Amino acid sequence: MKLANPDLLKFQNYIDGTWRAAARTMAVCDPANGELLGNVADGSAADAETAVTAATAALPEWRRRTAAERAATLKRWYQLIVENSGDLARILTLEQGKPLAEAQGEILYGASFIEWFAEECRRVYGQTIPTHNPAMRLSTIRQPVGVVSCITPWNFPNAMITRKAAPALAAGCTVVIKPAQETPLSALALGQLAHEAGLPKGTINVVTGSDAAGIGRVLTQDPRVAKFTFTGSTAVGKLLMAQCASTVKKMSMELGGNAPFIVFDDADMDTAVKACMATKFRNAGQVCVATNRIYVHQAVHDEFVEKLRTEMAALKIGHGTEAGINMGPMIFRRAVERVWELVQDAVASGANLEIGGEPLPNGENYFAPTLLTGVSDDMRIATEENFGPIAAVQQFTDETDVIRRANATPYGLAAYVMSENIRRANRVVEALEYGMVACNTGVFSTTVAPFGGNKESGLGREGGVEGMAEFYETKYCCFGT
Ligand SMILES: NC(=O)C1=CN([C@@H]2O[C@H](COP(=O)(O)OP(=O)(O)OC[C@H]3O[C@@H](n4cnc5c(N)ncnc54)[C@H](OP(=O)(O)O)[C@@H]3O)[C@@H](O)[C@H]2O)C=CC1
Ligand SMILES: O=C(O)CCCC(=O)O
Numbered sequence: 259m260k261l262a263n264p265d266l267l268k269f270q271n272y273i274d275g276t277w278r279a280a281a282r283t284m285a286v287c288d289p290a291n292g293e294l295l296g297n298v299a300d301g302s303a304a305d306a307e308t309a310v311t312a313a314t315a316a317l318p319e320w321r322r323r324t325a326a327e328r329a330a331t332l333k334r335w336y337q338l339i340v341e342n343s344g345d346l347a348r349i350l351t352l353e354q355g356k357p358l359a360e361a362q363g364e365i366l367y368g369a370s371f372i373e374w375f376a377e378e379c380r381r382v383y384g385q386t387i388p389t390h391n392p393a394m395r396l397s398t399i400r401q402p403v404g405v406v407s408c409i410t411p412w413n414f415p416n417a418m419i420t421r422k423a424a425p426a427l428a429a430g431c432t433v434v435i436k437p438a439q440e441t442p443l444s445a446l447a448l449g450q451l452a453h454e455a456g457l458p459k460g461t462i463n464v465v466t467g468s469d470a471a472g473i474g475r476v477l478t479q480d481p482r483v484a485k486f487t488f489t490g491s492t493a494v495g496k497l498l499m500a501q502c503a504s505t506v507k508k509m510s511m512e513l514g515g516n517a518p519f520i521v522f523d524d525a526d527m528d529t530a531v532k533a534c535m536a537t538k539f540r541n542a543g544q545v546c547v548a549t550n551r552i553y554v555h556q557a558v559h560d561e562f563v564e565k566l567r568t569e570m571a572a573l574k575i576g577h578g579t580e581a582g583i584n585m586g587p588m589i590f591r592r593a594v595e596r597v598w599e600l601v602q603d604a605v606a607s608g609a610n611l612e613i614g615g616e617p618l619p620n621g622e623n624y625f626a627p628t629l630l631t632g633v634s635d636d637m638r639i640a641t642e643e644n645f646g647p648i649a650a651v652q653q654f655t656d657e658t659d660v661i662r663r664a665n666a667t668p669y670g671l672a673a674y675v676m677s678e679n680i681r682r683a684n685r686v687v688e689a690l691e692y693g694m695v696a697c698n699t700g701v702f703s704t705t706v707a708p709f710g711g712n713k714e715s716g717l718g719r720e721g722g723v724e725g726m727a728e729f730y731e732t733k734y735c736c737f738g739t
Contacts, residue, residue, distance in 0.1 A: 259295060259352060261345040265450060271299045271466060272449035274312035275459025280305055284468050286443055289355040289623050290577045290587045298442045301467035306434065306476035309463035313405045313432040314482045316460025321402045321430035325379045332376035332428055335455035339369040339448070346416065346447055351578040353441050354415055355586040355623070356541050358578055368417035370705040371424040371721065378726050379428035395737040400730040402430030403508055404484030407477035409470075409498070411490045412589050413544045415441035419448055421709075421720045422487045422510075423462060429729035431485070434463045436473050440589055442466035478502045485729065488512065489546070492669070492714050499717075510718035510728050512710060514643045515671030516550045518664035520686065521562055522657075523555040525676035526698070531565040533700030534649070537674060539573060539627065542585050543647040544593070546715075547672035547694065547703070551633075551640050552651045553660050559653050563631055566649060567612060570627045575618065587623035588646060594625050597646035604630050604639040604650065614647075635663055643669070657682065665691045670712030674700065693719075 261267060270277040280299035287294055299305075320328070339346065347361035356364070387396040406426040410418040415437060423433050437445035442464075449464040467473050478486050478501035486502050488495055489512040502509050519537065521530045537549045554562045578586040588594050594617050605611050614628030625646055633640055633650040640650060654660040664673060673692040677683045687695045693711040696702040703709060708719035718728050 259349070261348065263342055263345050266342060266345050266349065266447040267296070267443065268446035268450050269296055269298045271301050271305055271309075272446060272453070272462070272464040273305065273309045274463065275453065278305075280467065284439060284466075286353055286440070288352050289440070289589050290621050292622060295352055295443065298446070298466050300469075301465040301473065302469060303472035303476050305467070306436070306465050306473040307480065309434040309465050310405060310407070310476060310480050310482055312460035312463055313434050316432045316458055317405060320427075320432055320458060320461050323430070325382070325428075328428060328430065329376040329379055331456050332372050332424065335452050335457065336369050336372040336376065338451040338455055339365065339372065342451060343369070346444065348579070349443050349447055350415055350441075351586070353443050354412060355589060356578055357583045357586055360541065361578065364414055364417050367703070367705070368420040371417070371420040374705040375424040375428040375726060378425075378723065382429070382726065382730065384732075393739050395739060397735045399733050399735060401733055403729050403731050404431060405482055406431045406433045406485045406487060406729065407483045408433060408435045409474060409477060409488045409490065410435065410437050410445070412438035412440040413541055413546075415444035416448065418489045419445055421725070425726050426485075426487075426729045427457070427461060429726065431729050432461045434465065434477060434483070436465050436467070436470070436477060439466070439468045439470065474498060475501060478507065479504050481505050483507060485509070487728070495716070508728075510720065511716040512546065512720060513671075513714060513716045514669060515546045515548075515711065515715050516641070516643055516667045516669040517547055517672045517674065518690075519549040519552045519674040520660055520664060520676065521552070521554040521558060522675075522677040522679070522682060523557040524679045524682070525558065526678055527558065527561055527565055529698055530562060530676040531569055533674060533676065533696075533698065534566060535569050536700030538649050539570075539585055539647055542588050542625070544589060544645050548645070549674060549700075550643055550650070551635075551664070552649055553654050553664065554651055556653045556655050559651070563612070563629070563651060567629055570613060570629055570649065573627050575624060575627070576620065585627065585647060587621055588625055589623070591622060593646065594623055597625050597644060597648060600639045600642065600644050601628055601630065601648060604633060604637045607634075607637050609633045609637065609639070609650070635666065641667070657686065661686060661689045665689075668714040671715035672696065672711075
């Protein structure tokens with residue numbers, strides 16, 4: 259891999275401020291063509307324990323620093339990420355597959371969490387409380403929770419790390435990160451830049467490895483870890499929550515979704531189609547807030563479908579490093595097979611295949627952008643998170659009914675509403691049981707607002723002032739006079 263700054267390419271674990279080999283290595287490959295990118299440390303549970311030991315040792319000195327001091331270090335990290343964004347994007351595209359422009363966007367989005375939390379940590383205030391007793395003085399102070407462990411997914415190999423690590427470090431916590439085994443290089447590059455930025459040894463540690471269960475047990479059960487934060491599937495999230503129960507860790511969970519995208523008959527069709535494309539085909543649909551169920555009012559159904567078909571047919575698919583590519587491969591063959599199975603199940607259950615429907619011949623992990631109509635709520639394509647480039651369209655006629663259908667899922671992460679009628683838009687946004695609702699746009703993620711889900715989509719919020727609060731304990735102080 260050719261980089262302007264070859265120092266960013268690291269293959270060992272970053273523990274206690276040093277690069278350390280593991281007993282074994284694991285291959286990291288380009289999902290577009292299977293090409294070997296390198297062999298990285300295949301870390302073990304023992305490596306994770308060493309990292310927790312380093313984070314525990316680093317905690318007293320890091321938390322003792324003033325917020326301004328921590329902020330200055332974090333801003334250096336932010337600057338270095340921005341300066342190296344071209345290389346970081348290239349690493350990301352090669353190991354994950356998304357188009358280079360999207361990767362570049364993720365690097366800057368990821369960096370924005372570091373900048374924002376570096377600023378935010380200077381404004382974390384306690385309270386003085388009007389006392390209930392003249393002989394007592396009451397107040398609160400907010401203190402860093404302690405050692406934080408993070409497990410992150412492959413779909414956003416950079417931003418899901420910074421969205422956790424930045425507020426944790428800004429708050430005065432130290433962190434141990436286990437990235438997904440498909441995308442360790444982006445995580446290790448962040449480690450290298452953190453090192454260059456002067457984050458003290460042990461404050462940030464990265465343990466890569468294929469033994470997710472073994473490493474995960476340490477990160478969720480070691481009593482020295484105070485908080486565990488995770489992004490990934492709901493199934494794994496539930497397992498990790500159960501493991502965290504043994505030591506009553508604080509937890510943040512960003513889990514799966516099943517986003518409804520509702521197009522009313524008073525929507526602007528061009529806006530609706532543009533928003534649908536943005537939410538459906540970003541990262542080949544491998545996004546937890548990606549549209550999963552598209553509900554279109556019967557009166558505008560045909561118009562919407564025709565416009566969507568035209569836009570989908572224009573997508574350019576190929577290796578993410580090539581110019582003009584809109585969609586890359588899926589992350590691995592297992593994901594392709596699963597999406598294919600869901601499409602076949604829908605067609606066998608009566609859905610109409612409008613375009614796509616199968617893997618593409620130009621590489622092992624490409625799946626054609628697929629448009630299904632005549633989908634119904636009981637099909638697997640509607641009940642399961644498809645996590646792929648599949649637009650599955652259903653029809654509706656009644657507002658109350660479509661709200662009921664949209665809410666009839668155990669998930670509650672993101673939802674989308676397309677309507678030019680402000681009264682209706684307000685009504686529907688309020689009635690949807692989701693942590694995030696976007697109206698007349700398909701792009702809403704930002705550092706400054708709380709990201710997270712209701713129901714089985716998770717616990718806690720990342721980003722915004724809420725994202726900072728996740729890494730503090732509030733201490734109530736009562737002074738007798
Ligand atoms: N942002 C989101 O909401 C995401 C949702 N998903 C959903 O999950 C589905 C499956 O994707 P998948 O990658 O398998 O997601 P997982 O939930 O399996 O993986 C996410 C992270 O959890 C780790 N992990 C997996 N099993 C364990 C375990 N037993 N103990 C500790 N850590 C574990 C993974 O490590 P390793 O890589 O080493 O296995 C990875 O770092 C997707 O199709 C999608 O529906 C997936 C990714 C992100
Ligand atoms: O899929 C995810 O887990 C994160 C979504 C990216 C974002 O919009 O922040």
